[in-house]
Amino acid sequence: MPAFSLEPAQTAWCAELRALAADRLRPLAGKGEPGHVNRTLLAELGRLGLLRRVFASGALDLCLMRESLAHACTEAETALAxxxxxxxxxxxxxxxxxxxxxxxxxxxxxxxxxFALTEPDAGSDAGALRLRAEEDGEPGRETGAGSSAGRASSRTGDSPAPLAAVSDGPRRWRLTGEKCWISNAPEADFYTVFARTTPGAGARGVTAFLVPADRPGLTGEALEMLSPHPIGALRFDAVPVTADDVLGEVDRGFRVAMGTLNLFRPSVGAFAVGMAQAALDATVAHTARRRAFGGTLRDLQAVSHQVAEMALRTEAARLMVYAAATAYDDGAPGVPARAAMAKLLATETAQYVVDAAVQLHGARALRRGHLLEHLYREVRAPRVYEGASEVQRGIIAKELYAHLEAE
Structure with a gap:
């Protein structure tokens, strides 16, 4: 399916989502407390079947959902995402x-x-993670192949002693360190935590763990941020985890992280496109009716050309997002670079479009409660999270040079 051509059913579904967001989700979002999880809103997203669809659909469907919800209710979009x-x-x-x-x-x-990846000194560089996962020395730890406890040599012979497990229980670790800028923290019920299981191994020594919030030693605090959704810091004080908590394979957690980001980066772009479209729609309506200098604002060439530029960039970003999502769904080559391009272009475009919309609306757009005041606060963060714009440029360049070297 060409990325630039949606099926009629998809177009109708997007219209339905925008209507649901405006009629049923936005009122619930308005009742939420900024900086806290809105569980009432989440429950409604569940009743509507949208959360189930996040896991049952492909990348393009996820992008369509996020763009459509963002157009009418950014809080609902963020909760779903x-x-x-x-x-x-x-x-x-x-x-x-x-x-x-x-x-x-x-x-x-x-x-x-x-999703608990970022740390105080390891944000965009996931290979620099310092949260430690140290194998537990308490009784019950396995000491088979690959365990340091099983490498001792026999004192009575020249051959190493046979390796033996001292327990049939699962392998155990203790997590120690910090995470920060974690969305939904500290109110989440469980965390996907990325920790270093092999020191000095860079990205190859990271393991993903599923950590319930009630594990002993896990504490957190809320951070007051520009974004209205909850963001917090987590502290791990010898938090116990076992092999039963591992997601994927030990020391292969970087793949878990990057696979997740490759899926969600284009959809961050879709979120940005939804905001840009909302700002553009508001600007078209405002400049068509606002009278100035003997006519309407749209009669001024400087204004109409500005609006045209906003529309041009928004549509270009939308097409890039759809192309990246379609490539992901098709298993096409070059997904990391496509995902990075989509996020980069769309988030930078949304920042430009929302800022231009504020300029064309004037002071009224900065009044608390105005749509553009809300979007102006919302649009800044996507250029930073899930890899800042500079990181996306680095990914794109790396993929380009890797392709050259492979020829």
Whole structure:
């Protein structure tokens, strides 16, 4: 399916989502407390079947959902996206027991997940993670192949002693360190946590763990941010985890993280496109009726050309997002670069469009409660999270040079 041509059913579904967001979700969003999880809104997203669709659909459907919801209710869009981001590693890499325990509640909107990757000194550089996962020395730890406890040599012979497990229990670790700028923290019910299991191994020594919020030693605090959704810091003080909590494979957590981001980065772009379209629609309506200098604003060439530029950039960003999502769904080559391009172009475009919309509206757009005042606060963060714009440029360049070297 060409990325620039949606099926009639998809177009109708997007219109339905915009109507649902305006009529049923926006009133619930307005009753939420800024900086806190709006569980009433999440429950409604679950009742509407939208959370289930996050995990049952492909990247393009996810983009259509996020764009449509963002156009009418950014709070609903963000709530839906964070459910998907936090729980996608469980959906894609979890064991049957992990999936059965958490995914039904996530899709019903009764359990809140969080994606805990970023640290105070390791944000965009996931390979620099410092949260430690140290193997537990308490009784019950396995000491088989690959365990340091099983490498001791025999004192009575020249051959190493045979390796033996001292317990039939699962492998255990203790998590120690910090995470910060974590969406839904500290109110989430469980966290997808990325920790270093092999020191000095860079991205190859990271493991993903599913950590319930009630584990001993796990604490958190809310951070007051520009964005209205909850963001917090987490502290891990010897938090116990076992092999039963691993998502995917030990030391292969970087793949879990990057696979999740490759899916969600284009949809961050879709969120940005939805905001840009809302700002553009408001600007077209305002400049068509606002009278100035003996006519309407749209009669001024400087204004009409500005509006045309806003529309041009918004549509270009939309097409880039759809193309990246379609490439992901088709398993096409170059997905990391396409995803990075989509997020980069769309988020930078949305910043430009919303800023231009504020300028054309004047002071009224900065009044608390105005749509553009709301969008102006919302639009800044996507250029930073899930990899800042500079990181996306780095990914694109890396992929280009890797392709050259492979020729």
């Amino acid at each position: 964070l459910q998907g981001l936090g729980a996608h590693p469980v959906h894609a890499h979890g064991t049957p027991a992990q999936r059965a325990r958490w995914l039904p509640a996530v899709t019903e909107g009764t359990a809140v997940p969080a």
